[in-house]
Amino acid sequence: MTEAALLGLLAYVALPWLSGFMTVAALWNRRFHPGLLVKFFMAPGIGYGLSSVFAYIWFSAFQVIRTDFPLEDVAFHGLLIGLCVLYLFTHNPPTAPTATGSFAKQMGWAWRLRQLLQQLWHSQQRLTFVLIGLFVLQFFVLAIASINKSMDAPHGEWDAWQTWNYRARVLYRGGNFALNFLPYGHFDYPMLLPLNVIRGWQYMGGETQLVPILLGLTFLFASIGLLFSVIVTFNGIRQAALAGLMLLTTSRYLYWGAAQYADVPMAYFVLCVCELLYTLGQQQTLIDPFAAGRALLLGLLLGLCLWTKNEGIFWLLAVLGLLLWHNLRQGGDSNRDLTALPVAHVLLGALPILTVVFSLKMSVSETNDVLAGQSFWATGERVLSLSRYATIYYAGLGALTGYFLWFFAVLVLMSQPRPTLLPNGLTQRHNLGQSRLMTLLIMVLLAYAFTFVITPQPLQWHLETSLDRLLIHLWPAFLFTAFLEC
């Protein structure tokens, strides 16, 4: 690899990471910040997401894959970082009300570090150290295994090369971004991954499989790091190590991550969404003047879910539905205006990406294969066929017992009453946030199941090829939700 390519690779990775970090820092007010590690692991998703949105707008405007794009991309990230820095300098955290201040203090670094040390010292020290040691060792072992798996299949597995990398190749090699000229090849699918692959090739000055491999592994490792760091934040290091070990030993998750499938990035964004939704839930018991920024961030992440995979639409609708329902329940509450605030901001945050997705769908002549196969009678017949429900149920059970055995262990753990490790004041908020997240996961699970009910594809084939990947979207978020309480 030449020095220029190496420098390009560095810029390709570091710039979005930095701008993503600054975006999270600006939108997630410092007084309520979730911790450096959480921001660090949320950064690549947001950075790569915004980069691809910018690339889409830029290429669409010129109708070509511009060769000067890396310079323009650097300028875009520079501008984003500059704006965030300016915002952070001009918007000092105001003096907070007592309850807010108390919560902010609890979420601060000093408090968290003290909690961590206390846990390590007073709890069963040996067990905690064993869990942390195992987590670190397991992480490195599986990181190397995932890298090796990626080297074995540098183009990715079937869907990765056939859908995501193929589109990147066609656009990059052809140089043409008039998408309507492409007759087929799933060009209606969201563009977060292909556009980031193209960005990487442009930064490195040529086509190399290193870029999609790096992209896939970034999302894989970032999702593991994010799960660990958010649970450390909310429920202590031992629970974080346990949840992390469960994710690290879910072989299917690591397999699809190293295979460059879009499902692991999707799971990563879903985890970010759940974390944001959970912290927004905390405002129900505390007046939080900084919810607007987090709601914008939540909207942005929901948009990025949809920009990663079409299934993102379920997450967007489910979260909006959940927030609206919650607001309606608060109808007579004097805090109604405050609780209604996030929905508008969530929509506002999602709007730029929704516009881009809409533009993509309008510019491609190809229609989605699941939607194209629907008609009143055919769909009605499938909905009324009870055997389809039974097939889906047994396939789901098979996937859970085959790939997600920890699911049952987590259910057992969740059914146990637990003394909280956190100060009493946080317990009530946790319950609220957890029940909201569980509702969200169940809603999306049902939506996924319904997609199988109405699919025009042969049901058994469709289940075999996509069920475990869809469950992966929910898996880190489920572990996060469960370990808030376990």
Add this chain to the structure above:
Amino acid sequence: MPATIARFVTALIILNALFNIIAQWPALTASPLGVRNGFAYTPLDYAAERTAFIQQRVPRNASIGFLTDQPPGAFEASRAFYEARYALAPRLLEPFTPGKHVWVMGDFEQEAAGQALAQQFGLILISPPNERVKLYMAPAKTAKTPDTDKILAQDGLAE
């Protein structure tokens, strides 16, 4: 009782993690730091090699028809099609439609079957014979583009 269950699940997680680490260990000691050197050679690289002459010959903005002697829907044919499509990008590889495609890629398991199909559609062989993957041109009568006659003349194949 609840504490016992929690301990049991924790023990399971620890044992499973240990088992995973031990199971992965031999593979990790195969090379320094456990990371393999270089990318593996995959069927996609093989497809790129087999279609290299098509990439040199066919313009980047062309559509290519795909013709095979395999039965429709056969897994091998489908795989060969998608691998070739990936290798030939940005050229668009599509199932062959007579009258639509000037360039035709043939992937034939049986030489005789391939010849019969080419004859049936009146295709003119451009690539060297005796290769499994072949490049044809449809005659100008069925699909005429400004390039067709010129390219056929270059190869001494013009009518």
